[in-house]
Amino acid sequence: MHPHFRFRPRLLLDIDGTLAESLPHWLQLAASLTNGRVDLRPEDVRHYDMPSNRDRKGEALTEAEWRKVVSEFAIERAAQVLPVAGAIEAVLRLAAKFDIVFATSRPRSGHGPTLDWLDHYFADLPREVHFVQGGGKHLVGRLFAAVEDDYEQALRFASLGVQCWVRELPYTEGELEKPNRYIKRWSNWAALADCLFEELARMDLVEVR
Helix, strand or coil, X not given: CCCCECCCCEEEEECECCCEXXXXXXXXXXXXXXXXXXXXXXXXXXXXXXXXXXXXXXXXXXXHHHHHHHHHHHXXXXXXXXXXXXXXXXXXXXXXXXXXXXXXXXXXXXXXXXXXXXXXXXXCCCCEEEECCCCCHHHCCCCXXXXXXXXXXXXXXXXXXXXXXXXXXXXXXXXXXXXXXXXXXXXXXXXXXXXXHHHHHHCCCCECC
């Protein structure tokens, strides 16, 4: 335990796009469910809101099609998706100093597969899991920091004075150019873990809960 904290600091980790490399699955499902009408590549995804992205032919998912992709992913793919490179090792390191809080907006149909995925990759890790809707990850209680791939969610953390580390991706590049003292960028899990440990070491206030 850090000497300046009465309780271990809580670190929130988003799952899709942060811990889990979900985008390839979403794009495969989008192509399949639209019978090839929408053929998005990772580099085509310039907006977090998936229906706002267009493929090389100018085609985009409708809101209804995107909901179907999310539903199919939750049922069929959520337990199969691979971790982001370096994520597992980094999270296990971080767990030595932080209480890890996992959070996701996956629909109810994906809750079981999500827990299976966490059991597979973090079997021995004490953990807290929150299933939230409507960008509500910032409402899960007092946090030291959060790790995300959604800039809009990062702004909600920032509005509460919670530092949020946002993954550098094509759909966050432009947003991350905007100055915000509470929002930082990351691209490598090992380096991110080092930064979080450095932030913790600099803290000299007693956390009050």
